[in-house]
Amino acid sequence: METLEHIIAEHPFFAGLESYYTNLLTGCASNVRFEAGSYIFKEGGEANEFYLIRAGKVALEIFAPQRKPVMLATLGEGEILGWSWLLPPYQWRFHAHAIDTVRAIALDGKCLRTKCEDNHDLGYEILKRFASIMEQRLESTIFQLVDVYAVGK
Amino acid sequence: MTTAVAAKTKLKRMEPRMTTDPMLPEPYRVRQVVKETADTFTLTLEPSSGAGASRFRPGQFSMLWVFGVGELPISISGDPAESDRLVYTVRSVGQATEALVSREVSEEVGVRGPFGTGWPVEKAEGCDVLVIAGGIGLAPLRPVIYEVLRNREKYGRLVILYGARSPRDVLYRKELTAWARQRDTQVLTTVDYGGISWRGHVGVVTTLFKQARFQTARSLAYACGPEIMMRFVARDLETRGLARENIYLSMERNMKCAVGFCGHCQYGPHFICKDGPIFSYDQMRPLLEKYEL
Numbered sequence: 001m002e003t004l005e006h007i008i009a010e011h012p013f014f015a016g017l018e019s020y021y022t023n024l025l026t027g028c029a030s031n032v033r034f035e036a037g038s039y040i041f042k043e044g045g046e047a048n049e050f051y052l053i054r055a056g057k058v059a060l061e062i063f064a065p066q067r068k069p070v071m072l073a074t075l076g077e078g079e080i081l082g083w084s085w086l087l088p089p090y091q092w093r094f095h096a097h098a099i100d101t102v103r104a105i106a107l108d109g110k111c112l113r114t115k116c117e118d119n120h121d122l123g124y125e126i127l128k129r130f131a132s133i134m135e136q137r138l139e140s141t142i143f144q145l146v147d148v149y150a151v152g153k
Numbered sequence: 154m155t156t157a158v159a160a161k162t163k164l165k166r167m168e169p170r171m172t173t174d175p176m177l178p179e180p181y182r183v184r185q186v187v188k189e190t191a192d193t194f195t196l197t198l199e200p201s202s203g204a205g206a207s208r209f210r211p212g213q214f215s216m217l218w219v220f221g222v223g224e225l226p227i228s229i230s231g232d233p234a235e236s237d238r239l240v241y242t243v244r245s246v247g248q249a250t251e252a253l254v255s256r257e258v259s260e261e262v263g264v265r266g267p268f269g270t271g272w273p274v275e276k277a278e279g280c281d282v283l284v285i286a287g288g289i290g291l292a293p294l295r296p297v298i299y300e301v302l303r304n305r306e307k308y309g310r311l312v313i314l315y316g317a318r319s320p321r322d323v324l325y326r327k328e329l330t331a332w333a334r335q336r337d338t339q340v341l342t343t344v345d346y347g348g349i350s351w352r353g354h355v356g357v358v359t360t361l362f363k364q365a366r367f368q369t370a371r372s373l374a375y376a377c378g379p380e381i382m383m384r385f386v387a388r389d390l391e392t393r394g395l396a397r398e399n400i401y402l403s404m405e406r407n408m409k410c411a412v413g414f415c416g417h418c419q420y421g422p423h424f425i426c427k428d429g430p431i432f433s434y435d436q437m438r439p440l441l442e443k444y445e446l
Contacts, residue, residue: 059347059355071347074355078363099352139385143357144345148379149288149318 004029007105011052012078013129021122028111033103040081040096047084047092048109053077056102061095073140074099083130085109175412178218178263179207183256184238189324193244193289194254195230198262205236207264210271211296212375212403212431215239216411218263219256223249226408226426228293229267233300239264242292242324268411270431272297272375272401281309281367285386287316287358287378291324293403293430294377302335309372311338312365316358316382319346339366358382359389369394375431377403384441387434400434 005026008014014022032051034040040051040058057076061069072094075081081104084092090109116123181198188194200206207215214228231240245251256262274297282301284294301308313332317323323342333340341364347355354361358378374395376386383402390400406418406425413427421440423429 057354061349069349071349071351071355073360074347074353076354076364140357140360143359143381143385146381147318147345148381149316149322149345 004031004105007054008052011105013052013080013133017125021125024115024119024122025107025112028108028115030106030108031103032106033101034098036098036100038098040098040102041092042095043092045092047082047090049106050080050082050085050109051104051106053079053081054103054105056104057099058102059097059099061097063095069095073137080130080133083134085113086127086130175265175268176410178216178224178265180261181206181239181264183258183260183262185258186254186256189242190322192246193242193322193324195240195242196254196256196262197231198239198241198264199237201261206239207267208236209233209239209267209296211274211300212272212293213267213269214293214408214411214430215241215264215266215268216408217241217253218265219249219252220261220263222252224263224265224409225249225253226268226411227253228403228430230292230295233296234303242289242295244289266411268426270429272403272431273373274300277301277373278307279309279371281372282311283365283367283372283374283390284311284313285358285374285376285378286314287382287386288318288322289324290376290378290382290403291315294375295325295328297375298332302332302338305336309337310367311335312367313338313340314358314361314365315340315342316361316378317342317344319344320348320351320353341365357385359385362389362393372399374400375403376400380405380441387438387441391434397435397438398433401431402434402437403430404432404437405430 005022008025008029009022053075055077057074058081059074060072062072063069081096116126180201182201183196184199185197186194209229211233214226216224217227218224227241227243229239230242243250243254245254284297286294301311329340329342332338341361343354343356343358343361345357372395374390376383387400404425406420408426409415409417411426413424418425
């Protein structure tokens with residue numbers, strides 16, 4: 001049976017991280033499962049964890065008054081869900097909706113923040129990895145905003 | 154007529170037409186018009202003379218004359234092995250394209266070509282093939298897919314990554330599903346804006362790379378779509394380790410003569426109609442980064 005530490009160490013997000021750190025992270029980790037159709041978190045809720053998606057698909061959605069929910073992006077196996085736990089006020093900015101059954105590793109944000117404060121090397125490693133994800137998502141959002149497939153573009 | 158003579162005659166009739174003057178359109182008749190999406194149609198044309206249609210390589214284009222309206226450069230989107238017809242997928246965005254997609258069955262259209270260089274499909278033999286398309290950019294790549302699927306043993310994995318604006322804008326839906334069932338073939342479709350009922354992927358086409366399974370060191374990529382999309386795609390592929398000379402892009406400029414005389418489609422030192430429309434990223438990168446070129 002795969003241990004949590006092994007799963008974390010094998011996850012692309014933590015590729016190359018020293019085993020000392022993956023061991024520290026494992027202390028903040030747990031296995032979670034979300035049924036299809038359920039909400040993993042909702043906008044405005046307290047953001048105290050992030051997820052390494054192992055299986056299934058998650059939709060990031062935003063609600064606007066008198067409109068249907070807008071699906072902004074989908075995330076799947078090998079991807080990271082949630083970074084609001086990193087920065088105050090630690091509140092989710094979107095809804096995360098399980099499109100199908102989702103299996104993930106949840107990492108406790110409070111626990112991780114404490115460990116990062118105590119060990120800045122670990123904090124720097126985590127921040128570098130999240131900065132890369134943020135850069136990719138920002139680039140995707142810009143590309144999406146350009147609306148390249150629209151007529152006349 | 155005996156069977157043998159009939160067969161010989163039929164063979165002769167299927168030979169490709171040899172056009173002596175590239176500026177002279179050949180009359181073709183509309184055989185079929187299929188509505189793909191709200192504004193995009195696929196036209197199947199056959200030579201009015203009954204002879205075989207012009208042969209083409211995947212990625213080449215024709216100049217289509219709508220008599221009395223104008224002439225348009227349109228990529229050929231059909232199967233290169235079907236020698237009796239030419240197939241084009243056209244998005245109606247203006248007067249000439251609207252006139253073209255409004256042609257009725259049996260009406261005539263003038264066809265010049267095929268022109269251009271085409272995708273270097275043979276270079277991908279023994280390699281994984283990445284087909285990356287955005288919007289109507291899937292049309293010029295469809296002949297590559299037909300070619301690879303027909304000669305499956307010559308190629309490694311076939312990975313088709315397709316991005317559309319919304320679920321309503323997805324082209325060739327049935328074929329995408331059928332291709333996904335072929336061996337060693339992965340088809341991933343994404344939309345920029347997904348409705349709540351959409352169960353597929355939402356995000357720009359580059360977000361599909363994470364799920365795509367191919368060997369970076371032994372892959373060729375063919376990309377077609379809006380230029381901004383191709384820039385993002387090429388950069389991303391390069392970051393993932395694909396050599397620039399193994400990434401091919403289909404460029405688009407205002408093509409008029411299609412034979413490199415008029416200069417309308419000049420792009421830096423190249424004429425898109427004659428030297429392209431397919432270029433390697435290696436060739437295009439310096440130009441893609443120039444503002445307002």
